[in-house]
Amino acid sequence: MEERHFIPESGGDQEPPQEAVEVENRREVRLQPGAEEKLVLQFMDSLNSYLSLSHSLSSTLGQAWMELASARHSMGTARLNTSLLDLKFHPASTTLKITEYDDAKAWFVLRKWVSSEEVEEDEDSNSTKSSERADDDDDVVVRRERAKSLSVFGILIPPKLRAAQLSFERALETLVEMANMRSRFLYSFHQLHQEVEDTKE
Amino acid sequence: MANRAQIPTKNSALIAMIADEDTVVGFLLAGVGNIDIRRKTNYLIVDSKTTVKQIEDAFKEFTTREDIAIVLISQYVANMIRFLVDSYNKPVPAILEIPSKDHPYDPAHDSVLSRVKYLFSAESVASGRR
Numbered sequence: 001m002e003e004r005h006f007i008p009e010s011g012g013d014q015e016p017p018q019e020a021v022e023v024e025n026r027r028e029v030r031l032q033p034g035a036e037e038k039l040v041l042q043f044m045d046s047l048n049s050y051l052s053l054s055h056s057l058s059s060t061l062g063q064a065w066m067e068l069a070s071a072r073h074s075m076g077t078a079r080l081n082t083s084l085l086d087l088k089f090h091p092a093s094t095t096l097k098i099t100e101y102d103d104a105k106a107w108f109v110l111r112k113w114v115s116s117e118e119v120e121e122d123e124d125s126n127s128t129k130s131s132e133r134a135d136d137d138d139d140v141v142v143r144r145e146r147a148k149s150l151s152v153f154g155i156l157i158p159p160k161l162r163a164a165q166l167s168f169e170r171a172l173e174t175l176v177e178m179a180n181m182r183s184r185f186l187y188s189f190h191q192l193h194q195e196v197e198d199t200k201e
Numbered sequence: 202m203a204n205r206a207q208i209p210t211k212n213s214a215l216i217a218m219i220a221d222e223d224t225v226v227g228f229l230l231a232g233v234g235n236i237d238i239r240r241k242t243n244y245l246i247v248d249s250k251t252t253v254k255q256i257e258d259a260f261k262e263f264t265t266r267e268d269i270a271i272v273l274i275s276q277y278v279a280n281m282i283r284f285l286v287d288s289y290n291k292p293v294p295a296i297l298e299i300p301s302k303d304h305p306y307d308p309a310h311d312s313v314l315s316r317v318k319y320l321f322s323a324e325s326v327a328s329g330r331r
Contacts, residue, residue: 043317047314050314057299061224061300065302081226082222088236089238089240090234090235092234095216096270112231145232146232149229172228175273175299179295182297183295
């Protein structure tokens, strides 16, 4: 299993502004002046990161589609389409871990190629036993789960299909970063929005 | 979004997809496909025969399921149900609009970016203080 933690790039400011005061329902307490500027910077920074990541995603997906098209060309259309997918019980190998960050932001962590045994362990015990596995075991599990995913489309897999798989994995990593940036700038946006509403009152 | 929205913490949440065949196949290769014992999937493949109602139903289902953390939706599909996507405002699952092969991503149509761009209009914080 591979777990990717994405730390936001914000010029070193990864923590919410310490001076920001807890907001009550009636918004009687306002942000201190210094905290507001910091919130605006955080908003702009995470919005900029989101837009950069979306450009990167477009580029990665473009490459992935190209590789998929090449694989389809060599395998034949009939061997690479969704009609080969059956509806047998099948848990996802790549999942997300959601944590709460600063009370109102969701934070997503990508967990790639988790074996089905680990999925059952997580559901039963909510533990972190999977992270104690050795690196060698990790590689074996990742290779096995990748092969299982490719085997839906046959036994002889062309290199282009493997390359497409890796490209889509990279796209997933970018998407999780985007989700985290989205969470961050929406949080800052709503704080600022409330501040604007309070100013009008 | 409520200031104190409850964020459901989870160890293994899913990524749902509402997209064209190639995009769905690609992400299934990356291991995100899930089929539960009731044969419910976490993806909808959109083609020329898919109706708007089917897309709406899939969107509503994925955004109300507790085991889904992110919903990926091709932007051209999101445009078909724009009202529904724009009115969605929960933190989880996060809705991400993605490009497709034939329809590049346009930030101007992104639901989340449209929501925040008002901050740069005449009603912005800065102008409010002058």
